[in-house]
Amino acid sequence: MLRDDLRRALLDSIQIELPNEFLKTWLLDSNEGKISQEEIEQDYDKFAEDLRWTLIRNRVAEDADVKVEYAEVLERTRDMVRGQFGFAGNEGGDDSMKDVIDRVAVGYLNDKTKPENFTNQFNRVYTDNVMDVIREKAPVVTQAIDAESFKAKAEQG
Structure with a gap:
């Protein structure tokens, strides 16, 4: 939000x-x-x-001279793959499972039939990096709200 x-x-x-x-x-x-x-x-x-x-x-x-490195795009893609395999965060099982996740992530990014895969992941990382800059500069006002108000605000958009 x-x-x-x-x-x-x-x-x-x-x-x-x-x-x-x-x-x-x-x-x-x-x-x-x-x-x-x-x-x-x-x-x-x-x-x-x-x-x-x-x-x-x-x-x-x-x-802000925002840059996106390939390593960031690859890590974002690994996160996506881990999520598809049902892993949370950086957990990814044993080393063989981590190798599978890496192969799937690299294959996804390098899929010649779907070049938009890399572009989409790059754009997500780029936007996240820009939003980090904006968050650092924006004054954030914290306010306490009850669960019902939070739910209503989340459903709004």
């Missing part, structure tokens, strides 16, 4: 004017009949918000 709150606070406080009509035309042209003008109109606000967030996130990354 903190992550979503920080994202929302930045989006609300940083005004970025987008060339909306140009972007709508670009979306229509670049998707070559896969999406209609009506769908663009319906989904444009979400697209524009995501674009604004990407611009903000990239600026924070640039200003």
Whole structure:
């Protein structure tokens, strides 16, 4: 929830004017009949918000010189594989199981038929690293709430 709150606070406080009509035309042209003008109109606000967030996130990354190393991407992928095998955190069974986890993680990242695997994991690590920078700089106000209020807030979004 903190992550979503920080994202929302930045989006609300940083005004970025987008060339909306140009972007709508670009979306229509670049998707070559896969999406209609009506769908663009319906989904444009979400697209524009995501674009604004990407611009903000990239600026924070640039200003803070955020880097992503392959080792971070591999460790994130190992975590994903451990989760699929039912392991929590860094636990991963014996050495032979750790070798299996490593092979699966490396294979997942290097799958030539799914290059988006590496890109998706890289982007998750990149966003996490940027959010770490934002968390360090953002004033965080802690407030006590009861379980029902927490549940309602979590369900909101």
